[in-house]
Amino acid sequence: MAELKLFPIGLQDFSQIRRNGYYYVDKTDIVYKMTHTDRVYFLSRPRRFGKSLLISTLRDYFLGKKELFTGLAMEKLEKEWKQYPVFHLSFAGNKFTDLKSLQIYMNFKLSELEKIYKVTNTNEYEWGPRFEKILKAAYEQTGTEPVVLVDEYDAPLLDTMDNPELQLVLKQEMRKLFSPLKDIGGILRFVFLTGISKFSQLSIFSELNNLNVITMDNEYASICGITKEELFEQMKPEIQALAENNDMTYDEACAGLTKKYDGYHFTEKSPDIYNPFSLINALSKKELKNFWFATGTPTILTRLIKKYNMDPESFDKGFPATLEMFDAPTETATDPVPMLYQSGYLTIKKYDSPEYVLGFPNDEVRDGFCKALLPYYATELVSQNDIFIMKLGRAFREARLEDALKEMKAFLSSIPYNAEKQNENHYKTLFYLIARLCTPYVVKTEETSAAGRSDMVVETESAVYVFEFKLDGTVEEALSQIDSKGYLIPYSVTKDKNGNDKKLVKIGVSFDSEKRTLGEWKIVEN
Structure with missing residues (x-):
């Protein structure tokens, strides 16, 4: 068997990856093109998508570390290997929960640079003049244009999403730091800024009117990932x-x-x-x-769930959107779509000018999103939710349908009552989440068919179960809807692994809104 690659798990440093023989997906042809096309760039990508690795690749390229690029596309493309003074500022991995924490970090980073270039700090907390003085000193002392690389510029702003007043204060601090980048742009060789979102980008970088935003440029689509x-x-x-x-x-x-x-x-x-x-x-x-x-439920997602009433089923099926609906500064957003898209929970599924279709990119995001959402619709005790989902999945897998329904009834009865939340839409979303989260424990839950979709469809190795829940209705009404809407039709030719027809089962369930749990149910095998 061929020797397996050594992957850089948790490592985002280009130099370490190359020196220690870790596998690197070669993006250096795109890096070369970018560095020889324009001077000031901004790129947003979701967390853990390789932005820090890209920044460190740019750092080592501009530091002239030719030996690290042996065997890569850059080796044939670059002929000069000129060395530049590189200023690498990363806000990733830090928590900025107050003004002091940001000031301490900025002061530490700039003090380090002032020592290197023998610059005296006479401006205290005025980040712009301090940074400008350092950049000019580097240019004068080396005779070479400085390079500025900023990783996760928006970290302080994402940390303060639920505190608009503090967020505004931190935004002003960040703006001060970046203000000289335009004034002395003529002596800068290259400026590259990354973040998760376009959060406050326009206000923080308002002076950078030459900023090339490549987030949605086709030629740079694969620069990360x-x-x-x-x-x-x-x-x-x-x-x-x-x-x-x-x-x-x-x-x-x-x-x-x-x-x-x-x-x-x-x-x-x-x-x-x-x-x-x-x-x-x-x-x-x-x-x-x-x-x-x-790696943990992102705080961004938790805050969005608390703030907005989100419909995960529309994210599953895909929904139409214009560019302005998702490629927008998060600070002006009136719904969660821009942040969900920019954070990687939604992506472009289809494009037919001028309309886009957005939806979950894959099963990992869908499952994780649903799991993060469940505590807001069920109980906040995550372990209780998880145990229920496992028990329900096992009951389906073992074709114990009565037990599955009893588990569901007991679980719904245990959910604390909230008059504001528990309307018909609340339970519709809850049933969707339960069905989706059962997926790892059974075979799959189905997408919407042309005939429409019942409240819940679960497919196991041997059977397809189609549920219809009627809020304060009868089981007969529920079963009648399954028949009249033809919910079973798409599964009539479904085979098991031995090529035999899978058992088709329809389940009509009445839901008692007063008791807030399942009432009667009826199981009919086709």
């Missing part, structure tokens, strides 16, 4: 190892990786892009798990 071509052309031995470890065929492993981690499109003509963090973890550990979400 791993494309389908890169995966299937360069990582065949690792895919085979994943397949063998999970008793799958090579094709099944490919399909599993695609379903779980693919689906990102950042521009109208973007290639299929896989989440790089999840993909290399899956190939390294030989497991198909939710790695991106397993």
